[in-house]
Amino acid sequence: MQIVQKPTNKIHSTEFLENHRKKPTDFTRNRTLTFPRLMSFMLNALNGSIQAELVRFFNVIDDSYLSTKSVSTAAFCKAKMKLSHQAFIELNDDLVQTFYEAATIDEWQGHRLLAVDGSVTQLPISNKLLEYFGKARPHAAMPHVRLSQLYDVKNNITLDLQVESHSTGEREMALKHLNKTQTGDLVVYDRGSPAVWFYKYHMLKNVDFCMRIVKRSNVVKAFLESEKYSDVVDFPCVEKSLRRCRKDKISTESLQLRLVRVDLPSGEPEILVSSLTDIQAYPTTLFANLYHQRWGVEEDFKVLKSRLNIENYSSVSIEGVLQDLHAKLLTKNLAASAINQLKDNVVRLIMKLAELELYELILSKISKNLSAIRPDRKFFRQDRRNKTNKYPMNYKRMC
Incomplete structure (x- = not known):
C-alpha cells in the first residue's frame, strides 16, 4: 500500500539509520537483530513477554513455525539502547504527510x-x-x-x-x-x-x-x-x-x-x-x-491503553519508555492507514481487479471487530481511578 511505502523505504535506508543511531559504530556489525528488524519488531504491537514476541517475530521472518534464528531478551535490550526514539516520530510525520496526500479525506x-x-x-x-x-x-x-x-x-x-x-x-x-x-x-x-x-x-x-x-x-x-x-x-x-x-x-x-x-x-x-x-x-x-x-x-486513548497495551513497557529507561510510546502510536496509525487504504480499494475487490486472498482475510478480520455507532447516545462517565477493572471490557484484547 502506497501510504506505508515511504516509512518502509526509510527504515531500510542508510541515511535514516545514520540519523537515529546513538553512535557511528552502532548497527555496523552483521548481527541477527539488524536495524530494520529492530524497528519492525518494535512496531509489531508487543503485548506478551519479550522473549515470546522475539520467537514469534523470527518465525514470521523465516516463514516457519520454528525459526532457526535466535535472539535473547538481553540482545534486544542492548540493541534498543543504540536507537533514538526520534526515529518513530520522523516515521509518523512521514506517514501522516503521505496519508493526507494519498487517502480520501473526510x-x-x-x-x-x-x-x-x-x-x-x-x-x-x-x-x-x-x-x-x-x-x-x-x-x-x-x-x-x-x-x-x-x-x-x-x-x-x-x-x-x-x-x-x-x-x-x-x-x-x-x-x-x-x-x-x-x-x-x-x-x-x-x-x-x-x-x-x-x-x-x-x-x-x-x-x-x-x-x-x-x-x-x-x-x-x-x-x-x-x-x-x-x-x-x-x-x-x-x-x-x-x-x-x-x-x-x-x-x-x-x-x-x-x-x-x-x-x-x-x-x-x-x-x-x-x-x-x-x-x-x-x-x-x-x-x-x-x-x-x-x-x-x-476513545483513541482507550485503544492505546487497552488494545495496544502501552503500559506494557519493554524498558525501564527514559529513552526506552519514549521509544515504546512513540512506536505503539506509529503502529496504531499504520493500522488506521491500512484500513483507510482498504476502504478506497473496495471497488477493486468487487470488480476483481486485485488479488483477493489477503484482502478477503483483512475484510474478515475487520468485520468481526466492528462497533456500532449510535448517534446521540450518551452515558455518564465513570471514575475508574480506584477500580480494579482498569479498562472497559469491550476494549480488552482477545488474545
Whole structure:
C-alpha cells in the first residue's frame, strides 16, 4: 500500500539509520537483530513477554513455525539502547504527510477536524523514571507520564503525540501541537484549554478552534444572563493572559469570539467558545454535534491503553519508555492507514481487479471487530481511578 511505502523505504535506508543511531559504530556489525528488524519488531504491537514476541517475530521472518534464528531478551535490550526514539516520530510525520496526500479525506464543513486530549499513564517502578517524569499523586509509588495527542477524529489518525513529565500543564502541551496544524484546521478542546493568550496563538496560525469554557468569567456570566444561545462577544486580554502575551511578544488586543450555549440532557447549560464567528456559515445548531465529535480522541486513548497495551513497557529507561510510546502510536496509525487504504480499494475487490486472498482475510478480520455507532447516545462517565477493572471490557484484547 502506497501510504506505508515511504516509512518502509526509510527504515531500510542508510541515511535514516545514520540519523537515529546513538553512535557511528552502532548497527555496523552483521548481527541477527539488524536495524530494520529492530524497528519492525518494535512496531509489531508487543503485548506478551519479550522473549515470546522475539520467537514469534523470527518465525514470521523465516516463514516457519520454528525459526532457526535466535535472539535473547538481553540482545534486544542492548540493541534498543543504540536507537533514538526520534526515529518513530520522523516515521509518523512521514506517514501522516503521505496519508493526507494519498487517502480520501473526510472533513467537517470544509475543515480538517482535529481534537486534543490529554491522559496519564503509569510507568514501571524506577528511580530514574520517577525523578524524570514524576508521579500522579504525592503518595503514589509508581511514576506517571502525561500524554497529549492531536487526533483527526474524522480519519482516525494521530498527527502528533507529546510525552512530558506529569507536572507539565495540558495547555503547554496543546500549544506544541499547533506546530503540526495547518491553515484552515479546526481544533476541538475540552475545558482545560481556554485562555485568551492560547486563543491568540491559534489566530497567528490561522487555525480555528472550539473549546468548552468554564462559567466563572464575567464574560460567560453575562452571556448566560442574556439567555441567548449564540453571541459574538469581546474577550479582553487581562491578568495572566496579559502577562503571557507580553512575555511572548504577541498582541495584547482583545478578541472577538463566539459563545454558544448547548443544553445537556440534564438541563444544565454547557458553554463553548469558538473562533467560528460567522453565524450564517456555522449555525448554532451545528455546535453540539461538533463538540461531541471530540469524543473520538478519548476513545483513541482507550485503544492505546487497552488494545495496544502501552503500559506494557519493554524498558525501564527514559529513552526506552519514549521509544515504546512513540512506536505503539506509529503502529496504531499504520493500522488506521491500512484500513483507510482498504476502504478506497473496495471497488477493486468487487470488480476483481486485485488479488483477493489477503484482502478477503483483512475484510474478515475487520468485520468481526466492528462497533456500532449510535448517534446521540450518551452515558455518564465513570471514575475508574480506584477500580480494579482498569479498562472497559469491550476494549480488552482477545488474545
